[in-house]
Amino acid sequence: MAGVAVTLYEGKPAVGWKFLVAGKGGLNLTHGEPFERFVARYSGPGQPTGVWCDLIAGFDSAALRSWAAELDVETFQATSGRVYPRSLKAAPLLRRWIERLRGLGVRFEVKHRWVSLTPGPPWELGFANGVSATADAVIFALGGASWRRTGSDGGWTQEFEKLGIAQHPLVPANCGWEHEWAPEVLAVAEGKPLKNLHVRAGETTAIGELLVTRYGLEGGAIYQLGRVLRAMPEPAIAIDFKPTFTTAQLVARLQPARGNFFEEARVRWRLSEAAHAILSHQPWTDVESLARAAKHCVIPLLRPRPIEEAISSAGGVCWSETDATLMLRKRPGIFVAGEMLDWEAPTGGYLLQGCFATGTRAAKSSVDWLKKSRG
Numbered sequence: 001m002a003g004v005a006v007t008l009y010e011g012k013p014a015v016g017w018k019f020l021v022a023g024k025g026g027l028n029l030t031h032g033e034p035f036e037r038f039v040a041r042y043s044g045p046g047q048p049t050g051v052w053c054d055l056i057a058g059f060d061s062a063a064l065r066s067w068a069a070e071l072d073v074e075t076f077q078a079t080s081g082r083v084y085p086r087s088l089k090a091a092p093l094l095r096r097w098i099e100r101l102r103g104l105g106v107r108f109e110v111k112h113r114w115v116s117l118t119p120g121p122p123w124e125l126g127f128a129n130g131v132s133a134t135a136d137a138v139i140f141a142l143g144g145a146s147w148r149r150t151g152s153d154g155g156w157t158q159e160f161e162k163l164g165i166a167q168h169p170l171v172p173a174n175c176g177w178e179h180e181w182a183p184e185v186l187a188v189a190e191g192k193p194l195k196n197l198h199v200r201a202g203e204t205t206a207i208g209e210l211l212v213t214r215y216g217l218e219g220g221a222i223y224q225l226g227r228v229l230r231a232m233p234e235p236a237i238a239i240d241f242k243p244t245f246t247t248a249q250l251v252a253r254l255q256p257a258r259g260n261f262f263e264e265a266r267v268r269w270r271l272s273e274a275a276h277a278i279l280s281h282q283p284w285t286d287v288e289s290l291a292r293a294a295k296h297c298v299i300p301l302l303r304p305r306p307i308e309e310a311i312s313s314a315g316g317v318c319w320s321e322t323d324a325t326l327m328l329r330k331r332p333g334i335f336v337a338g339e340m341l342d343w344e345a346p347t348g349g350y351l352l353q354g355c356f357a358t359g360t361r362a363a364k365s366s367v368d369w370l371k372k373s374r375g
Contacts, residue, residue, distance in 0.1 A: 002367040006106045007135070009127065011113035011151045016094045018143060018150035022352065023090025029068065030061040030356075031349035032077040041350045043227055044343035045168065046319045052343075052354075054324070059360040061353060071096040082349050109133075114142070116159065121333045121373070136373070137333045137366040141359060144313030144339035145170040154313070156340065164330060166318045171230065172310035173344040174223040174351075177237075178302040179216035182281050189274035190214055198240040201225040202232060210239070212274050216301065224346045226304065227314065235301040241275045241294045250291035261287050269294065312351050314344040325365035326358060333369060335362040 008015065022028075031038060038061070042052040065075045065083060073093045074086040085093055102108070109131075116126035122134040143152025154170045161167065181189070189212040199206045199221040208221035222229075222237065229235040242250060253268045254261055266276045271294075282297055284290040307313055317336050321328055326341075328334045337358040345351055 001104060004367055004370060007133065008101075008106060008108050009112040009114060009125070009133070010108065010110045011128075013110055015098065015108060015110065016090075018147055018152055019094055020090050021147055021150055023088075026088040027085055027090040027093065028082050028347070028349045028352070029075060029085065030064045030083045030353040032061060032081045032083055035060065038350070038353075041345045041348075042343055042354060043345070044314065044319070044341075047343065048319060048324075051319070051324075055357045055361055056353065058364075059357045061349070064353060064356055068093060071100060080348075114140075114156070114159075117163065117334075119331070123333065137335070137370050139335045139337060139359075139362045139366055140340060141337045141355075141362075142340055144316060145307050146172065146175075146310040146313045148308050152339070154307075157316075160317065165321050165328060168315040168318060168342050170307065170313045170315040172304045172307040173226050173314040174312045174347055175226065175307075175310035176213060176218035176305040177216050177222055177229065177235070178305065179299055180302065181212070181214075181216075185277045185281055186212075186214060188277035192272065192274040193219070194239070194241070194272065194274055194278075196243070197221055198243040199225065200238045200240070201228045201236070204228045207243075212278075215305070217299070220347060223311070227344060229301065230304070230314075235303075237299050237301065239278075239297040239299065241271065241279070241297060242269060245269075245295075247288070247291045247295050250294060251288055254287045254291075257287060262290065265290060265294070311347060312344065313339060314342065316340050316342040318342055325369070326362045327365060327369065333366075333373070335366050337362040 039052040039056050061083065068075050068085065071093060073096065075083050076086055077083050111129060112131060113128040114125060115128050118124035121136050123138050125133045125135065125138065142156045145152060145154030157167055157170065192212055194210040194212065197208065197210060199210065204225060206221045206224035208219065208224065210217050210219040210221050225237065250269060254264055257264045265271060279293055279297060282293040284293045317340055319342060321330065322336060323329055326335050326337060328336065338355040341358060343354065345354055
């Protein structure tokens with residue numbers, strides 16, 4: 001639309017594979033919460049002050065919804081604040097997006113996996129199929145290292161290292177964590193959710209749900225705590241199963257407790273079967289210590305799940321390597337967007353919004369740079 005000839009090179013046989021996977025359970029495009037809270041969801045080492053205020057302001061959730069509407073895709077905001085297409089599906093939006101780009105003259109070259117960059121401008125791009133191409137400006141949006149089957153395997157990090165671009169290692173974010181459950185706990189709790197929790201790691205508390213798995217825990221609450229857990233020498237979480245009650249109130253609900261007070265607690269505290277099973281392996285001896293365990297149930301964690309299973313990844317190109325336009329300082333005319341940059345955010349629409357916002361900034365910046373470089 002800015003009058004620039006654009007070619008999109010894609011390593012896979014078709015574009016948008018990760019976009020389609022993201023929409024498998026309902027495409028969560030963005031979130032409708034207030035701007036100040038929204039931008040606070042983004043984190044990463046060395047981020048310039050206010051960078052996400054600037055980036056999201058350049059393409060916010062309202063702009064994303066308007067863009068979808070231009071493609072005749074109606075969106076709605078759920079009670080959770082999450083924003084979805086009315087159909088909940090990713091395919092119609094992707095199809096109309098591609099049709100629009102083709103109509104604007106964008107050329108698509110699939111099965112072109114990028115492998116090398118010869119300094120320019122013009123820059124020479126080399127691809128695994130032996131093809132080479134030149135460009136006056138290049139936007140790299142090669143993803144992180146989660147969901148490898150969609151093409152984002154982090155292979156670009158080696159090439160960027162050769163270019164002298166500083167990076168932090170790609171690590172799993174928004175992923176499950178491993179814990180060795182007792183067989184008795186798994187027999188009751190595996191595959192069952194733990195709802196309405198406050199989950200604490202260090203000084204950070206997340207509100208949400210967890211899911212007990214054979215290898216440990218999944219769920220939004222632990223996803224939010226990933227950055228904190230990765231920094232802990234001995235990662236662990238503390239679960240508050242009854243956040244609306246104090247310890248004293250829980251004790252009072254068991255007075256007078258007749259017979260087996262642990263079984264009484266399951267009924268009187270309305271504990272789920274999974275929560276009750278987990279508490280059965282906590283170190284309590286009486287009503288008061290059981291109440292404390294219900295309010296502060298410590299679960300030591302072994303490690304995050306492999307990055308291939310993660311919803312997203314953290315790490316990537318250091319912010320010090322880019323300027324405010326997302327251009328590489330050492331390689332003028334080269335721009336970076338999406339999960340290649342070192343940032344992370346929780347699930348809930350923030351990941352896609354971050355990719356759209358950084359992509360928009362890189363695109364506008366590349367057009368401005370081309371205009372200046374051409375005089």
